[in-house]
Amino acid sequence: MSVIEALNKTALFSGMTSSALRIIAKGAHSISVPCGAHLFESGDEARSFFLLTSGIVRLYRAGLDGEDKVYQVLGEGDLIAETAMFSKPCVYPLSAQAESDCDLYRLHKEGLTELAANDSRFALYLLEQMSGRLYQAVNRFDQLTVANAGQRLVMYLLALIQEQKSHWLTLPVSVKVLAKQLNMSPETLSRLLARFRESDMISGRGRKWVVSDAAGLCRVTNLPLPEAMSSMAGSQFFRCCNFG
Template sequence: MIETLQDIGLFASLDQHQLDSLARHIGRRKLARGETLFDAGTPARTFFLLRTGHIKLFMLSRQGGEKVMNIVAPGDTFAEGVAFMEHPVYPVGAEALEASEVWTVDAAVFRSLLLESPVACLALLGRQTRRIQGLLAEIEAQTLEGAHYRLIAYLLAQAQSDRSLELPASKTVIAAHLAIKPETLSRLLGELQRRGLVQVHARSVHLLDIPGLRTLAAAPTLHT
């Protein structure tokens, strides 16, 4: 567990003694597909590290519509903001998209460790600043850019070194994350495939022409 924590950006600045203390307050929880980890608005005493599977973070509108805020991948922490709330509650809901395992981290213990370490606090501030910048970029893309652009940007961000990616969720969930309709997502993927830019098989996507994708994303017609 200690070796795993050392590789996670949120905990990398903690020293060995702090990691030992933190590890004593970490639990494990397994989730079945579709199982709720927490609901928006419920009291929060822990945050999480995803070990396996994928977790959907989402909000519901007053009309019952779902907005997928993020799809958490293995190795990512989430809900850590509750460690700094005066009256901590989860601001979003979390649901397992497949069989998953999470480690639960005691938020109060983590906060007390940060109070002992200015270095760890500064590292955390830097991490959270980068995350906020990423969220601002995503908001900008969803409000100012077209669906075609958002899809291409998502594929480029998710692709691995071999230009391949596995969609972490169903196309319905991915579409909700990108703020487009599922049928629009399917149509756009089909169009990219017909252009010879990607190859799609079920959830597997291979980027055949990254320069072509970037050129297409930069086209003025995609930003309207």
């Protein structure tokens, strides 16, 4: 798939004219990053943003306690650090590390900033997208700091059901990384999964799980039923904050 085709499939750039996409794609080139390698680290000068065509990347920042704080996990078709291209000073606020072998397009910031400077409609649309992500980030922060660990896990599973359109789920990351993303220890996450599995509300292991009783998960964690939760969380609830 060409970079133009790949850009046209993203939520941000879909429907844009070919001439606009060519401006964004000017100077782009494909790269491969092995599992464990970094695309960039927090504080690095932000000269490029990325389009992930295969693999998984996590955005994180090292905490004062030495533990990584995972802000987002990205997959195929996601853009990485496009909003950082407009920051002053222009540095990456988060680190990006490959959780698997990844293929990406590296895109220069000049194409994106040129288009925003010369196309007022695109600039306004970009502001709308950033505003929406900021709203999601505030909601997510509220949920991660108010809800307890069991509620956070159930909300995540319900959001994953929406995203994958199935109760047969594949976790996009390891349990260890997921625990950091949900602001809990790996031991706490493992205990919760075991508790829900023993109650026959879920089954599985590793990254493969089946949610057989979503309503039961909500009841035992004192959450609204799944129908109400879908409007509160949304399939992108735990995938916001793309400010890497």
